[in-house]
Amino acid sequence: MPRWKPDARERLAVAALSLFAEQGYDETTVAQISERAGLTRSTFFRHFGDKREILTAGQTALSRLLAEGIEAAPADATPMAAVAAGLERAAGQMTQFNRELSPLLRAAIEANEELQTRDALKSIGMAAAMADALRRRNVAEPTAQVAAELGVLAFKVGFRQWADPTRDDDPGELTTHTRAALAELRAAAAELR
Structure with missing residues (x-):
């Protein structure tokens, strides 16, 4: 996976919200969000403190x-x-x-x-x-x-x-x-x- 993409924050938000809608918020993990966005967990944590932060960012x-x-x-x-x-x-x-x-x-x-x-x-x-x-x-x-x-x-x-x-x-x-x-x-x- 590439280390950096300019639209990482947006891709993570779309991936997270899609997963929340598909399987529920509680059942969605940071690893799943990162994978869906095509990014790493460390990239996720560079943009968000946790998955709740996506909703209030x-x-x-x-x-x-x-x-x-x-x-x-x-x-x-x-x-x-x-x-x-x-x-x-x-x-x-x-x-x-x-x-x-x-x-x-x-x-x-x-x-x-x-x-x-x-x-x-x-x-x-x-x-x-x-x-x-x-x-x-x-x-x-x-x-x-x-x-x-x-x-x-x-x-x-x-x-x-x-x-x-x-x-x-x-x-x-x-x-x-x-x-x-x-x-x-x-x-x-x-x-x-």
Whole structure:
């Protein structure tokens, strides 16, 4: 096997998610993932600490992108406008690779309770990063938290629509889906009075 391939991380992720879908998360080993990807175990461990990390590998980057977008919003932006800027920044970095992996990732998470818990923690981490960025903009605590939670929900809804494998049409841009989801959630929140 070659020592190094430029797409090793992506190949490992695809191999792992495929195996999780085929035989279950608990039954899949690092050795099987490495073999399916055509790479060595040591290559696996250069990219991931363990097989769980494959499912949360993008969390830190996604949280950072959301926070950067909020921080880069104009100084006079409302909290929700800043959240929209965070969503645009993060959505703009999602690629076709993210879209194609989504059904495999979703299937793996839905089939395993531990992974469902990790997915929930991922959402909590994203909301915390967004709320922190809003607080740095001097947004009051309750407003920052509610805006961040709406932002996370909008991202998840928009991403799910964008990555839906049953769609026959062109899914368009993820930013379009997250923007529409955020508008819908804001309208729904206004009805809560």
